[in-house]
Amino acid sequence: MELFAVPDLPEIREGDDLAAMIGERVDLREDDVVVVASTVVSKAEGRVFDLDDFPAGPRAREVADRLAEIADEEKDPRFAQAVIEESTELVMEAPFLLTATRFGHVGVNAGIDRSNVPDGDLLLLPERPTESAERIRDGLAADRVVVSDTSGRPFRHGQRGVAIGWAGLPASRDWRGERDRDGREMGVTVQNVIDELAAAANLVAGEGAGGTPVVVVRDWEFGDHDGSDNHFREVEGDFVRQALREWTFQE
Amino acid sequence: MELFAVPDLPEIREGDDLAAMIGERVDLREDDVVVVASTVVSKAEGRVFDLDDFPAGPRAREVADRLAEIADEEKDPRFAQAVIEESTELVMEAPFLLTATRFGHVGVNAGIDRSNVPDGDLLLLPERPTESAERIRDGLAADRVVVSDTSGRPFRHGQRGVAIGWAGLPASRDWRGERDRDGREMGVTVQNVIDELAAAANLVAGEGAGGTPVVVVRDWEFGDHDGSDNHFREVEGDFVRQALREWTFQE
Ligand SMILES: Nc1nc2c(ncn2[C@@H]2O[C@H](COP(=O)(O)OP(=O)(O)O)[C@@H](O)[C@H]2O)c(=O)[nH]1
Ligand SMILES: Nc1nc2c(ncn2[C@@H]2O[C@H](COP(=O)(O)OP(=O)(O)O)[C@@H](O)[C@H]2O)c(=O)[nH]1
Ligand SMILES: [Mn+2]
Ligand SMILES: [Mn+2]
Ligand SMILES: [Mn+2]
Ligand SMILES: [Mn+2]
Numbered sequence: 001m002e003l004f005a006v007p008d009l010p011e012i013r014e015g016d017d018l019a020a021m022i023g024e025r026v027d028l029r030e031d032d033v034v035v036v037a038s039t040v041v042s043k044a045e046g047r048v049f050d051l052d053d054f055p056a057g058p059r060a061r062e063v064a065d066r067l068a069e070i071a072d073e074e075k076d077p078r079f080a081q082a083v084i085e086e087s088t089e090l091v092m093e094a095p096f097l098l099t100a101t102r103f104g105h106v107g108v109n110a111g112i113d114r115s116n117v118p119d120g121d122l123l124l125l126p127e128r129p130t131e132s133a134e135r136i137r138d139g140l141a142a143d144r145v146v147v148s149d150t151s152g153r154p155f156r157h158g159q160r161g162v163a164i165g166w167a168g169l170p171a172s173r174d175w176r177g178e179r180d181r182d183g184r185e186m187g188v189t190v191q192n193v194i195d196e197l198a199a200a201a202n203l204v205a206g207e208g209a210g211g212t213p214v215v216v217v218r219d220w221e222f223g224d225h226d227g228s229d230n231h232f233r234e235v236e237g238d239f240v241r242q243a244l245r246e247w248t249f250q251e
Numbered sequence: 252m253e254l255f256a257v258p259d260l261p262e263i264r265e266g267d268d269l270a271a272m273i274g275e276r277v278d279l280r281e282d283d284v285v286v287v288a289s290t291v292v293s294k295a296e297g298r299v300f301d302l303d304d305f306p307a308g309p310r311a312r313e314v315a316d317r318l319a320e321i322a323d324e325e326k327d328p329r330f331a332q333a334v335i336e337e338s339t340e341l342v343m344e345a346p347f348l349l350t351a352t353r354f355g356h357v358g359v360n361a362g363i364d365r366s367n368v369p370d371g372d373l374l375l376l377p378e379r380p381t382e383s384a385e386r387i388r389d390g391l392a393a394d395r396v397v398v399s400d401t402s403g404r405p406f407r408h409g410q411r412g413v414a415i416g417w418a419g420l421p422a423s424r425d426w427r428g429e430r431d432r433d434g435r436e437m438g439v440t441v442q443n444v445i446d447e448l449a450a451a452a453n454l455v456a457g458e459g460a461g462g463t464p465v466v467v468v469r470d471w472e473f474g475d476h477d478g479s480d481n482h483f484r485e486v487e488g489d490f491v492r493q494a495l496r497e498w499t500f501q502e
Binding site for chain 1: 252253254255262343346356357365368369401404405406407408409410411412413422423424426429430431432433435437440441442443444446447448450451453454455457458459460462471474479481482483484489490491492493494495497498500
């Protein structure tokens with residue numbers, strides 16, 4: 001298995017045809033997986049906004065006031081407004097905003113970025129990243145596309161690449177029913193390969209000024225396994241989310 | 252960046268010298284990262300046990316009874332006992348056991364495996380995986396070692412490779428203070444590369460009978476960044492763990 005970045009991609013602007021730009025720069029093979037950072041998908045889809053695009057309502061002001069109090073620094077209620085508009089649920093309101101986006105991803109600030117954005121203050125995640133992945137895939141010689149983001153998580157420090165959209169492959173390898181080395185049937189083992197692909201690609205893409213938002217994964221096989229497209233947990237099966245609903249941050 | 256599995260590793264037994272076995276099978280380069288599945292580290296370190304090694308105390312029986320009630324099937328209190336002995340805290344007792352291991356990893360059943368274990372019922376995680384990584388590194392021509400496991404997580408379905416021990420590289424690239432594409436100083440971006448390396452390796456190692464517990468990552472550079480060795484969150488900064496402490500599962 002080999003990973004390399006697509007070279008020489010320019011600054012991406014609204015309306016850019018990402019698939020064409022990738023295809024001009026690398027000779028893709030049918031079984032490559034192309035991992036595209038959500039940043040450039042968002043830029044191509046015109047998801048750059050100004051804070052002024054989000055006049056703050058009373059809820060956003062309340063949320064921002066509380067965050068400002070805790071952090072002891074100003075918090076722009078327009079930013080809180082943007083996060084709220086992107087979300088179906090505020091999972092945590094303090095000491096930071098953790099929300100579920102409309103497409104099901106749970107992340108801080110609904111994944112809104114303020115880095116690597118030249119034309120505006122805010123870069124929102126793609127509205128429907130799996131549809132984005134499908135559109136990009138339609139224009140590529142490669143059959144598999146993952147749209148990634150960088151995201152934090154409970155229990156572990158730091159952030160890592162995750163998949164937020166995918167096309168041409170299942171989200172997971174489902175090993176249940178297969179046998180282990182000792183012939184025993186395996187338990188609840190569902191391997192989320194799109195998150196693993198996004199994490200692998202992030203090692204090459206980086207977080208800074210590298211200019212390498214697209215990474216090709218070559219010679220990786222899904223293999224002869226059942227697949228599953230379950231990716232974002234629903235509240236019903238997510239006990240952590242249920243616990244967070246009942247919890248309030250106390251200083 | 253390239254990843255390949257170390258070929259032809261036999262069944263690992265207590266006392267096996269993993270570093271020597273790897274070195275006999277691949278020509279390692281100094282800047283390779285060698286990712287070793289905790290399964291084989293545990294086997295080499297004699298972490299295979301029988302359920303009978305863990306006579307259940309009253310706490311384990313209480314926990315197992317509750318789990319049995321919820322699942323409506325028998326739960327062996329000796330297994331609960333093993334999990335309790337491996338843990339410093341039971342983060343969730345129902346509907347499954349989520350604990351913090353002695354070395355700080357939060358996982359279901361303290362990471363105890365019942366697959367790919369021929370000689371016993373249970374395979375416990377290495378006692379101190381970072382020390383394991385250091386020992387393996389001492390015997391290798393490669394300078395960087397990650398000990399991995401496969402683990403689930405909140406918010407997202409399925410499991411993915413994570414790092415539980417590491418040697419010869421920092422856990423994370425710390426991008427704070429560096430500049431983004433637009434010259435802006437970057438915010439709180441700490442990229443946990445050892446988790447990303449473990450996830451990447453897991454795509455090659457797999458979860459089943461593949462017999463490929465060791466994966467070499469070649470031509471990946473940490474790069475000129477600050478490093479951080481923060482990896483497992485302490486309770487103090489982990490709001491999700493705090494929320495779970497206060498929460499009780501209700502059927
Ligand atoms: N060529 C190019 N690279 C970009 C652009 N925007 C971001 N990048 C690069 O894409 C990679 C990922 O950027 P990041 O902001 O971490 O994206 P995210 O993980 O999707 O939020 C980094 O190497 C950035 O330098 C762009 O418009 N053009
Ligand atoms: N050669 C060899 N492979 C093993 C052994 N034990 C497990 N494996 C392989 O190691 C890989 C990872 O196994 P898994 O049980 O998922 O390990 P974990 O992720 O560390 O819990 C799979 O390819 C297994 O077939 C062993 O003793 N010898
Ligand atoms: Mn992002
Ligand atoms: Mn990123
Ligand atoms: Mn394991
Ligand atoms: Mn595994």
